[in-house]
Amino acid sequence: MQQHSGVLYVVATPIGNLGDMTERARKVLAEVDLIAAEDTRETLRLLSHFGITAKLRAYHEHNETAMREPLLRMLEEGRSIALVSDAGTPLISDPGYTLVAAARERGLSVVPVPGPSALICALSASGLPSDRFLFLGFLPRGRAQRRVLLESLAHEPGTLIFYESAKRALASLEDLQAVLGQQRRVVIGRELTKRFETFLDGLPGELIERLEHDAEQRLGELVILVQGAASAPDEAQCAEWERVLRVLCESLPLSQAAAVGARLTGAKKNRLYRLGLELGLAARGD
Numbered sequence: 665m666q667q668h669s670g671v672l673y674v675v676a677t678p679i680g681n682l683g684d685m686t687e688r689a690r691k692v693l694a695e696v697d698l699i700a701a702e703d704t705r706e707t708l709r710l711l712s713h714f715g716i717t718a719k720l721r722a723y724h725e726h727n728e729t730a731m732r733e734p735l736l737r738m739l740e741e742g743r744s745i746a747l748v749s750d751a752g753t754p755l756i757s758d759p760g761y762t763l764v765a766a767a768r769e770r771g772l773s774v775v776p777v778p779g780p781s782a783l784i785c786a787l788s789a790s791g792l793p794s795d796r797f798l799f800l801g802f803l804p805r806g807r808a809q810r811r812v813l814l815e816s817l818a819h820e821p822g823t824l825i826f827y828e829s830a831k832r833a834l835a836s837l838e839d840l841q842a843v844l845g846q847q848r849r850v851v852i853g854r855e856l857t858k859r860f861e862t863f864l865d866g867l868p869g870e871l872i873e874r875l876e877h878d879a880e881q882r883l884g885e886l887v888i889l890v891q892g893a894a895s896a897p898d899e900a901q902c903a904e905w906e907r908v909l910r911v912l913c914e915s916l917p918l919s920q921a922a923a924v925g926a927r928l929t930g931a932k933k934n935r936l937y938r939l940g941l942e943l944g945l946a947a948r949g950d
């Protein structure tokens with residue numbers, strides 16, 4: 665394969681199973697002048713597995729700014745660089761965005777060398793709708809921020825995809841249940857392409873119970889996928905919900921009005937409660 669000078673290759677590497685390394689990725693890594701790697705030790709292990717010797721330079725979130733200019737200069741001088749992360753596709757919850765953006769801005773060639781990414785891998789086998797999805801990267805660590813983010817996604821109709829550390833998975837599932845309700849299917853893809861690959865599929869409450877009782881499910885790397893919101897109610901439906909809520913709130917607190925309204929209209933109680941809040945129908949103590 666002919667390497668082109670002055671090209672920045674964005675190279676995907678396996679997320680577990682080394683058999684997923686593509687032939688093209690191997691060739692590019694073997695032939696470029698420099699590999700900019702998120703973790704040089706990790707990439708060295710990968711390269712030695714494939715018998716590749718190459719010049720490595722660290723490129724990670726802590727030296728991204730300082731390294732950008734020297735790397736761009738190398739490209740401008742006609743040398744080729746491969747950007748890799750520890751695993752999967754660079755830039756996807758990994759460093760590289762500012763380098764790629766700057767290279768493009770200067771008219772330099774940026775060439776993708778595609779391969780695995782945990783989010784696509786998980787989605788492809790999750791059984792959740794794949795025609796429309798929203799990838800959010802890692803959920804915020806703090807509970808309050810996590811809930812605010814989830815609240816903002818409550819009406820998103822596409823499948824939601826998150827990266828999450830195993831140790832926070834339980835807390836995140838609890839927040840998913842609290843904010844998005846108990847009725848959405850959740851799939852957890854764990855240790856994908858590796859020996860202990862597992863897919864858990866169920867309602868949030870079922871998965872919480874599973875994780876609580878099975879410590880192994882709280883280990884390793886995972887992707888959480890959540891069924892999207894049911895299609896948005898039309899105007900006539902919303903008007904009817906509002907009418908029912910307003911009448912009920914004349915004699916009931918909002919929480920009870922939402923519960924009774926849900927039985928009368930078939931809408932979700934949480935949805936009606938939120939609508940009541942938006943309409944300013946909550947009295948003190950609601």
Ligand code: SAM
Binds near residue numbers: 758857858
């Ligand atoms: N750039 C990578 C990609 O394309 O998927 C993602 C890097 S991000 C720093 C690492 C996160 O991806 C992990 O914490 C986990 O949520 C997810 N992940 C990576 N490998 C995985 C695997 N084999 N199984 C499940 N999730 C994985």
